[in-house]
Amino acid sequence: MHKHLLSIDDLDVRDVEALFATAAEMHDVQNRSVKKLPALRGRTVVNLFFEDSTRTRSSFEIAGKWLSADVINVSAKGSSVSKGESLRDTVLTVAAMGVDGLVIRHGASGAAQQVSQWTDAVVVNAGDGMHEHPTQALLDAYTLQRRIGPLEDKHVVIVGDLTHSRVFRSNVLLLDKLGAHVTAVAPPTLMPAGVTAWSKDAGFSTSHDLDEVLPEADAVMMLRVQRERMSGGYFPSAREYTVGYGLTRERLALLRPDAPICHPGPMNRGLEIAADAADAAQSAVLDQVSAGVAIRMSVLYHLLAGEGSDQ
Amino acid sequence: MVPVHPVPDTPPAEAATLEGRTVLDARDISRALTRISHEILERNKGTEGLVLLGIPTRGVHLARRIAERISRVEGVDVPLGTLDITMYRDDLRQHPTRGPHRTEMPPGGVDGKVVVLVDDVLFSGRTVRAALDAMNDLGRPATVRLAVLVDRGHRELPIRADHVGKNLPSARSERVMVRVEEFDGHDEVSIASTTEEA
Numbered sequence: 001m002h003k004h005l006l007s008i009d010d011l012d013v014r015d016v017e018a019l020f021a022t023a024a025e026m027h028d029v030q031n032r033s034v035k036k037l038p039a040l041r042g043r044t045v046v047n048l049f050f051e052d053s054t055r056t057r058s059s060f061e062i063a064g065k066w067l068s069a070d071v072i073n074v075s076a077k078g079s080s081v082s083k084g085e086s087l088r089d090t091v092l093t094v095a096a097m098g099v100d101g102l103v104i105r106h107g108a109s110g111a112a113q114q115v116s117q118w119t120d121a122v123v124v125n126a127g128d129g130m131h132e133h134p135t136q137a138l139l140d141a142y143t144l145q146r147r148i149g150p151l152e153d154k155h156v157v158i159v160g161d162l163t164h165s166r167v168f169r170s171n172v173l174l175l176d177k178l179g180a181h182v183t184a185v186a187p188p189t190l191m192p193a194g195v196t197a198w199s200k201d202a203g204f205s206t207s208h209d210l211d212e213v214l215p216e217a218d219a220v221m222m223l224r225v226q227r228e229r230m231s232g233g234y235f236p237s238a239r240e241y242t243v244g245y246g247l248t249r250e251r252l253a254l255l256r257p258d259a260p261i262c263h264p265g266p267m268n269r270g271l272e273i274a275a276d277a278a279d280a281a282q283s284a285v286l287d288q289v290s291a292g293v294a295i296r297m298s299v300l301y302h303l304l305a306g307e308g309s310d311q
Numbered sequence: 312m313v314p315v316h317p318v319p320d321t322p323p324a325e326a327a328t329l330e331g332r333t334v335l336d337a338r339d340i341s342r343a344l345t346r347i348s349h350e351i352l353e354r355n356k357g358t359e360g361l362v363l364l365g366i367p368t369r370g371v372h373l374a375r376r377i378a379e380r381i382s383r384v385e386g387v388d389v390p391l392g393t394l395d396i397t398m399y400r401d402d403l404r405q406h407p408t409r410g411p412h413r414t415e416m417p418p419g420g421v422d423g424k425v426v427v428l429v430d431d432v433l434f435s436g437r438t439v440r441a442a443l444d445a446m447n448d449l450g451r452p453a454t455v456r457l458a459v460l461v462d463r464g465h466r467e468l469p470i471r472a473d474h475v476g477k478n479l480p481s482a483r484s485e486r487v488m489v490r491v492e493e494f495d496g497h498d499e500v501s502i503a504s505t506t507e508e509a
Contacts, residue, residue: 025395025411305404
């Protein structure tokens with residue numbers, strides 16, 4: 001495994017298998033009365049979040065704490081960042097305190113990669129702009145695998161904003177690595193220019209017709225519609241999006257009852273996903289949240305517990 | 312729910328190639344385990360409250376065999392579990408990160424029970440120290456005992472075994488290898504001298 005986790009491309013299939021196997025053990029820890037393992041005792045992890053986040057940040061925080069690391073949260077709001085400090089200075093300042101791991105979320109694509117060049121600490125990408133969100137993809141694939149078994153030759157339908165979604169990008173890379181077939185469904189306006197070449201390269205197919213692909217899906221992932229996109233003219237109205245690409249009650253009937261429904265959260269109920277789908281027995285949304293802690297424990301453990309993770 | 316299987320364990324390549332002198336063969340091991348099973352029952356005056364926990368990898372298989380023997384003698388299935396100690400090792404920092412093995416507690420847990428830890432080799436005692444720490448996070452047994460197939464000496468901590476298959480005096484530089492049928496394909500305990508300091 002690489003020193004950092006910046007992109008799904010940092011992992012080969014064996015790494016992913018090892019991360020999943022460890023996550024499965026970590027999952028059991030969540031059901032214990034003493035939710036604590038000593039593996040990262042004496043390690044310090046800083047969650048450096050330049051964008052709003054509740055679940056990813058708290059998930060990393062719980063993961064670090066359950067492994068006995070000291071976890072500190074730094075968010076852009078209310079920090080020296082709001083006083084105009086540059087990313088580099090913030091990172092160097094935090095690193096100078098003797099931090100072992102940096103979990104970073106930033107609005108600029110490539111921020112995590114850039115940060116990893118400024119510090120000796122282990123860097124975990126918790127979402128960088130429109131680039132990647134590797135731990136989200138790992139927890140999605142892990143959740144699916146626990147529900148429907150090995151993902152080889154499984155058909156996963158991903159619906160949403162392909163142009164701007166880092167979750168999509170990481171998921172496509174990972175699902176391809178694991179041998180799954182991905183069909184990406186989006187309105188033409190939310191498909192990036194050059195999607196044909198990209199899909200060929202990354203091994204996924206595209207469609208504009210959700211009703212057509214849903215019956216053949218082994219699993220479906222709904223991506224969040226970012227409300228700020230609506231003012232960007234990508235689609236005429238929320239209602240229009242729901243009619244064409246939302247997982248509505250009517251569409252739910254097209255989906256096989258054993259096909260899990262994933263959503264990275266936070267959900268816009270009634271927009272990209274109807275309450276009937278979000279709360280259905282086949283919804284894996286809450287599984288994803290608990291898997292998120294297990295996956296992040298696994299990632300922090302593999303990157304920070306052993307030899308070579310010392311500064 | 313489909314379980315995600317951990318990466319399968321494979322015996323280390325060196326164990327297969329390194330030549331050594333056989334100390335216990337399959338029948339010796341079988342006899343030693345039978346004796347240990349009887350000792351456990353004698354000491355506990357039966358199976359009341361007894362829980363066997365195997366320490367991965369080979370201790371798990373030895374614990375299962377002891378449970379089978381106890382079941383044959385007493386007609387009772389003793390609760391059986393596994394206790395992984397990877398996260399509790401004191402040398403975690405000194406090696407590349409290793410993935411943990413399974414920890415599986417028997418349904419009744421370990422609170423108030425007589426837990427017998429089962430491992431293949433007792434050497435420095437550090438594994439057992441880690442196992443006691445791991446147990447601490449899982450419950451509070453009434454008593455913890457230790458059963459090992461081989462005690463090779465060279466303790467670095469104040470730890471001793473309650474039930475020993477064979478005391479095997481060894482030099483610190485020697486390697487003691489336990490192989491079990493379920494994992495290595497055959498049963499054998501061997502000792503080999505290595506040129507490197509262990």
